[in-house]
């Protein structure tokens with residue numbers, strides 16, 4: 001399967017690149033929030049566009065031919081830096097940082113103006129996006145990875161923008177299927193719950209699954 005790339009990078013260099021990736025993505029994330037909330041006039045918009053276009057041109061000087069993919073060091077450390085939910089290089093990603101315990105995985109993240117659906121509330125699709133990754137990564141961390149086959153989300157009550165917490169745990173494993181459940185809470189109240197079926201696809205049931213199972217987390 002293309003897109004899975006073995007690319008060994010020395011740990012010190014990797015930490016440096018990771019920091020660089022996070023810093024620029026953080027700046028662009030700020031820019032997105034500023035763009036959503038700006039009230040400045042036409043002249044300031046024109047000036048901001050000029051600067052943004054200049055910055056884009058600098059970044060375009062040296063580009064990957066396509067998406068970032070998923071890259072591994074030989075020790076299994078994995079980089080999903082383009083990922084839409086947790087990608088370190090990706091300003092679209094909230095980004096969520098996942099924590100894995102023996103029993104469950106969790107994340108806490110601030111969702112600002114860029115994630116709005118109904119007025120002042122988190123977009124339901126954004127919650128589904130976060131749940132998809134959180135539940136999928138939980139399955140992966142427990143050594144039973146898979147692609148999302150089905151994700152059911154029940155929105156119990158509205159989720160105001162701000163700091164949310166997500167939690168997930170593997171419920172059971174049935175052959176190549178891993179069933180994971182999870183919740184989103186805001187101020188201690190469960191606002192959404194989900195159940196996902198993660199399936200190890202046919203193409204990954206041999207060699208690739210060994211690579212996936214050996215991966216030890218985000219670098």
Ligand SMILES: CCCCCCCC(=O)SCCNC(=O)CCNC(=O)[C@H](O)C(C)(C)COP(=O)(O)OP(=O)(O)OC[C@H]1O[C@@H](n2cnc3c(N)ncnc32)[C@H](O)[C@@H]1OP(=O)(O)O
Pocket residue numbers: 132133134136137140145146147148149150175176177197199200201202203
């Ligand atoms: C790495 C961790 C990060 C994860 C978070 C990110 C998640 C993602 O965004 S993944 C991207 C979104 N998902 C996709 O693109 C998946 C697209 N679908 C597919 O690739 C395939 O249909 C796939 C992998 C789900 C199943 O296909 P395939 O490998 O052929 O499965 P197959 O052998 O037919 O079926 C295996 C079992 O799963 C069941 N099954 C198949 N499809 C589904 C489904 N969509 N939902 C539920 N069960 C299913 C079958 O009934 C069968 O069950 P049983 O073993 O009990 O008979």
